[in-house]
Amino acid sequence: MRYIIPPLAGVMWNRRRSYAVWQLLVAGAIFALILFHGFSGGTRNIFIAYIATFLMGYLLTLPRIKFWGIVIPILLAVLISGYGSYHMLEFRTMGLRKYIETQAYNSESRRDTLAVDYNLSSMGPLVEALPANHPFLGMEIVTWSLVRPIPRVFFPGKPEGLSVSIEEIVGAEGWTVATTYLGEGYMMAGWFGVIGVSLFFGALAAWWNRMAMREQSDYALVVYALGFFAAGITMRSMFWLTTAILPVIALIVFRNFTSDR
Incomplete structure (x- = not known):
């Protein structure tokens, strides 16, 4: 449910004259709590995805296209x-509360630069290890992606x-390795897997854009x-695709169910 709120808040802001003040306040408060939840969790792609979906909901429903009305929200x-x-x-290894209580943001050990994931450094060892030390995983990658969101009670x-x-x-010990969907595609079938997964996501994105052009409500x-x-979540790991699209599927099913009644 929390994934639906950010784009809905963006739409409501553009349609604010259609809502009562208390409705806007409630929606704004819920959106702020969701943003804080994403921020306090320390997972950057989740936090940025919340902001991005709010921004998309806002931009897609702008009543009038104005330069500053687009540039300022993006900035x-x-x-x-x-x-x-x-x-x-800085705080995801210690928690936000301790980060604030100890004022770690003012310590001498704090970074003065912004760190980003350098996934190419993870791809190198993966390419060296596959298939030299381990065989490609093949359809196991696809199978795990499909069954991941299924509750274990339904699939013992x-x-x-x-x-x-x-x-x-x-051979990583004591630390995790992230290679995005490119690395996972390589684990499946080498460079053919990378190309195949990339083409699949490209086709999926093109289909999604065409669907938006047909429906403008x-x-x-x-x-x-x-x-x-x-x-955004899938770019981090393709294993999250089937989980991340569940809210989308739920909204589509709900709309089809209610429109038939």
């Missing part, structure tokens, strides 16, 4: 994302994960903006 989103990402990297035989983790493949645009959340 604010970039500044908030950058500022939040910096501090999230659901695997715990991949037969071999990416950390085991590259506020509800449809909220669903469309929510797709950017799924896209």
